Amino acid sequence: xxxxxxxxxxxxxxxxxxxxxxxxxxxxxxxxxxxxxxxxxxxxxxxxxxxxxxxxxxxxxxxxxxxxxxxxxxxxxxxxxxxxxxxxxxxxxxxxxxxxxxxxxxxxxxxxxxxxxxxxxxxxxxxxxxxxxxxxxxxxxxxxxxxxxxxxxxxxxxxxxxxxxxxxxxxxxxxxxxxxxxxxxxxxxxxxxxxxxxxxxxxxxxxxxxxxxxxxxxxxxxxxxxxxxxxxxxxxxxxxxxxxxxxxxxxxxxxxxxxxxxxxxxxxxxxxxxxxxxxxxxxxxxxxxxxxxxxxxxxxxxxxxxxxxxxxxxxxxxxxxxxxxxxxxxxxxxxxxxxxxxxxxxxxxxxxxxxxxxxxxxxxxxxxxxxxxxxxxxxxxxxxxxxxxxxxxxxxxxxxxxxxxxxxxxxxxxxxxxxxxxxxxxxxxxxxxxxxxxxxxxxxxxxxxxxxxxxxxxxxxxxxxxxxxxxxxxxxxxx
Amino acid sequence: xxxxxxxxxxxxxxxxxxxxxxxxxxxxxxxxxxxxxxxxxxxxxxxxxxxxxxxxxxxxxxxxxxxxxxxxxxxxxxxxxxxxxxxxxxxxxxxxxxxxxxxxxxxxxxxxxxxxxxxxxxxxxxxxxxxxxxxxxxxxxxxxxxxxxxxxxxxxxxxxxxxxxxxxxxxxxxxxxxxxxxxxxxxxxxxxxxxxxxxxxxxxxxxxxxxxxxxxxxxxxxxxxxxxxxxxxxxxxxxxxxxxxxxxxxxxxxxxxxxxxxxxxxxxxxxxxxxxxxxxxx
Ligand SMILES: Cc1cc2nc3c(=O)[nH]c(=O)nc-3n(C[C@H](O)[C@H](O)[C@H](O)COP(=O)(O)OP(=O)(O)OC[C@H]3O[C@@H](n4cnc5c(N)ncnc54)[C@H](O)[C@@H]3O)c2cc1C
Ligand code: SF4
Ligand code: FES
Numbered sequence: 001x002x003x004x005x006x007x008x009x010x011x012x013x014x015x016x017x018x019x020x021x022x023x024x025x026x027x028x029x030x031x032x033x034x035x036x037x038x039x040x041x042x043x044x045x046x047x048x049x050x051x052x053x054x055x056x057x058x059x060x061x062x063x064x065x066x067x068x069x070x071x072x073x074x075x076x077x078x079x080x081x082x083x084x085x086x087x088x089x090x091x092x093x094x095x096x097x098x099x100x101x102x103x104x105x106x107x108x109x110x111x112x113x114x115x116x117x118x119x120x121x122x123x124x125x126x127x128x129x130x131x132x133x134x135x136x137x138x139x140x141x142x143x144x145x146x147x148x149x150x151x152x153x154x155x156x157x158x159x160x161x162x163x164x165x166x167x168x169x170x171x172x173x174x175x176x177x178x179x180x181x182x183x184x185x186x187x188x189x190x191x192x193x194x195x196x197x198x199x200x201x202x203x204x205x206x207x208x209x210x211x212x213x214x215x216x217x218x219x220x221x222x223x224x225x226x227x228x229x230x231x232x233x234x235x236x237x238x239x240x241x242x243x244x245x246x247x248x249x250x251x252x253x254x255x256x257x258x259x260x261x262x263x264x265x266x267x268x269x270x271x272x273x274x275x276x277x278x279x280x281x282x283x284x285x286x287x288x289x290x291x292x293x294x295x296x297x298x299x300x301x302x303x304x305x306x307x308x309x310x311x312x313x314x315x316x317x318x319x320x321x322x323x324x325x326x327x328x329x330x331x332x333x334x335x336x337x338x339x340x341x342x343x344x345x346x347x348x349x350x351x352x353x354x355x356x357x358x359x360x361x362x363x364x365x366x367x368x369x370x371x372x373x374x375x376x377x378x379x380x381x382x383x384x385x386x387x388x389x390x391x392x393x394x395x396x397x398x399x400x401x402x403x404x405x406x407x408x409x410x411x412x413x414x415x416x417x418x419x420x421x422x423x424x425x426x427x428x429x430x431x432x433x434x435x436x437x438x439x440x441x442x443x444x445x446x447x448x449x450x451x452x453x454x455x456x457x458x459x460x461x462x463x464x465x466x467x468x469x470x471x472x473x474x475x476x477x478x479x
Numbered sequence: 480x481x482x483x484x485x486x487x488x489x490x491x492x493x494x495x496x497x498x499x500x501x502x503x504x505x506x507x508x509x510x511x512x513x514x515x516x517x518x519x520x521x522x523x524x525x526x527x528x529x530x531x532x533x534x535x536x537x538x539x540x541x542x543x544x545x546x547x548x549x550x551x552x553x554x555x556x557x558x559x560x561x562x563x564x565x566x567x568x569x570x571x572x573x574x575x576x577x578x579x580x581x582x583x584x585x586x587x588x589x590x591x592x593x594x595x596x597x598x599x600x601x602x603x604x605x606x607x608x609x610x611x612x613x614x615x616x617x618x619x620x621x622x623x624x625x626x627x628x629x630x631x632x633x634x635x636x637x638x639x640x641x642x643x644x645x646x647x648x649x650x651x652x653x654x655x656x657x658x659x660x661x662x663x664x665x666x667x668x669x670x671x672x673x674x675x676x677x678x679x680x681x682x683x684x685x686x687x688x689x690x691x692x693x694x695x696x697x698x699x700x701x702x703x704x705x706x707x708x709x710x711x712x713x714x715x716x717x718x719x720x721x722x723x724x725x726x727x728x729x730x731x732x733x734x735x736x737x738x739x740x741x742x743x744x745x746x747x748x749x750x751x752x753x754x755x756x757x758x759x760x761x
Contacts, residue, residue: 189565189697189699190565190697191516191523191562191563191565227563227565228563228564228565229502229565230565230566230568230699233506233566233567233568233699234502234503234506234565234566234567235502235506254699254700254701255700255701256701256702256703258703258713264713265706265708265713265732265736267735267736267738267739270704271702271703271704273701273702273703274696274702274703274704277696277697277701277702278696282522282523282696283520287520289747289750290520291520291521291522291547291548291747292522292523292696293740293743293744293747295739295740367735414699414700414701415700416699416700416718
């Protein structure tokens with residue numbers, strides 16, 4: 001990549017002391033009152049000046065603790081170092097080497113428990129805003145296609161790979177394998193790409209345009225994506241094995257767990273997957289006249305406190321809920337969602353009904369949900385995992401008036417593919433078993449992402465995709 | 480994109496579309512369905528695969544134009560395209576030789592019944608088919624089903640064709656005679672019809688299989704929107720069905736959940752009519 005002298009104007013000349021004194025950059029956000037009624041992205045991104053200044057805060061440590069904290073070992077000080085000198089194109093190049101979907105990771109990774117938690121600067125001040133910088137560099141690349149265009153120089157190997165599922169694991173593996181010269185086809189069950197990135201994570205957190213651009217980039221590398229193909233139904237794993245040299249299974253963990261409480265089948269009770277799919281994939285409530293309907297409740301209760309729950313409750317708010325609530329058995333400290341999402345949810349007027357467990361959904365004579373019966377809880381002694389276990393307070397019940405209840409308890413492996421592949425070894429939860437190099441019990445078949453781990457994170461799915469691509473490459477070279 | 484080869488009107492607002500979908504044609508079995516989306520931005524709706532031609536790589540879909548989405552689909556003429564066709568989904572019908580079976584179709588359910596009857600005939604069953612409709616023009620697939628059945632009996636609500644009254648009246652008669660009493664019953668049609676059939680066969684413990692039509696989105700077990708109660712257990716109709724033991728199905732819950740978007744559907748239909756898209760109504 002060429003040097004970018006024009007950017008050097010932006011590079012502040014700071015002494016070490018001045019750099020240590022810089023405060024952490026604040027992410028510019030849309031106004032909470034306005035944004036909680038529309039689907040525009042909440043974070044608007046750092047400006048170039050802000051990003052380059054924030055990059056000055058990095059100490060370029062020899063002992064790169066941040067990299068240790070990153071599941072895919074992104075060369076963090078190196079990309080930040082390039083950014084600090086104003087050479088953004090070089091920062092793009094460094095970043096792209098390690099991660100296939102930086103614009104996605106910069107937005108949805110739980111940095112506070114990964115790279116930023118380990119950052120040396122967190123000891124005395126606040127950590128370097130690694131996530132914000134990653135997002136800035138990735139967005140810059142999208143807006144400067146000419147400067148960051150990637151030309152493939154690799155010679156085709158003549159080897160073919162089928163990938164099942166077009167989520168982050170599948171997309172990452174596809175990019176890596178295409179760069180190594182293999183011919184890649186992705187088969188996706190739904191009518192569109194991205195997996196959870198598209199049907200799960202809402203527009204206000206991850207604009208769909210970003211997925212479209214990442215997918216288009218794969219197209220340029222020669223990856224073919226076929227939607228509407230359900231492996232296990234339209235074609236079997238066996239057929240893929242015959243038609244391709246290797247197969248990577250990355251079909252996620254898409255099966256919703258049910259609440260198993262009375263009233264679950266009343267009208268107005270949704271699984272998070274159904275609620276989010278209607279809105280994100282099908283546009284319900286987002287576009288006027290959307291053909292896919294949705295019940296837009298005034299009082300919405302979302303059960304759970306992970307990222308999925310936050311996405312549901314904030315979506316319900318945007319669809320017009322006057323009272324949008326998180327119902328959680330424990331306290332805020334135990335909530336598994338990203339800190340930023342909890343913070344944004346609060347700003348948007350989301351109510352947190354804590355130490356509260358649902359007992360049943362109450363309905364009216366026409367079987368519409370009207371209330372959520374709850375048991376109040378208190379934290380007891382720490383359990384084996386060290387978390388304090390919530391215990392019911394005897395006689396303490398509450399009925400919350402609701403018209404929509406969304407169950408965001410989590411998901412499990414979908415057996416659609418695995419039940420038609422009896423030779424594929426699974427664990428007792430139905431997840432595919434793999435060895436340390438991502439190989440399954442069937443020769444030439446590899447797996448990664450949520451189908452192996454159960455519901456996890458985007459970055460772990462991507463890490464698996466990358467690792468699997470390496471193992472598949474090795475396997476193909478040995479054929 | 481999936482090409483529509485032909486679009487034929489079988490009955491008022493009931494169309495048969497032959498669509499090019501070679502992989503689906505090859506993989507499908509009786510009882511399975513596809514999820515279809517007419518165009519970008521449209522709803523995903525489940526449609527039974529009525530028939531398939533593996534050589535030609537086509538599937539036949541029977542579509543009753545009742546809502547905005549189905550009207551849009553039947554407006555696609557031969558040579559046009561359906562944006563998405565995904566499948567085959569659901570479990571295949573369990574086909575065995577029961578001996579004597581009764582197959583009952585009501586309204587558009589008759590189209591869903593067709594692949595079942597074909598499969599049961601191939602398995603060697605002696606079939607009595609009962610087709611019910613509102614009035615004569617709504618009784619469909621007589622010729623096709625007649626060719627596969629030993630007896631073909633027709634009923635209409637208004638008596639304009641066959642016996643006046645409901646399919647259950649005819650079934651009752653069959654059951655009253657040991658010579659004609661079926662060993663198994665397959666019923667596909669509106670919920671109340673399937674419920675009435677299941678109630679009728681319950682006392683005599685005649686195995687009764689029904690095909691359910693709840694609201695679906697993905698059709699792959701991912702959303703749970705299609706959940707039904709079968710014998711007190713929650714089942715996802717798209718992956719555990721769509722066929723279930725009629726004696727165990729909670730039909731009231733099915734009817735109730737199907738009414739979830741009644742208001743929205745009415746509004747969509749009004750919009751559609753206001754928008755000059757009076758398709759499928761010609
Ligand atoms: C609402 C929500 C919010 C989340 N927020 C975050 C977050 O902020 N940060 C974070 O790190 N993680 C988040 N996660 C978790 C993260 O999205 C997942 O861990 C990640 O997407 C898993 O990637 P994957 O590639 O394994 O599977 P998926 O993204 O699930 O993709 C699998 C794909 O395979 C397809 N498929 C399934 N079965 C078949 C089949 N038989 N044949 C063909 N295709 C098939 C599916 O349709 C899907 O497109 C969130 C999850 C949800 C649901
Ligand atoms: S730990 Fe923090 S300061 Fe050190 S290199 Fe990583 S980001 Fe920079
Ligand atoms: S249609 Fe979504 S689970 Fe059946």
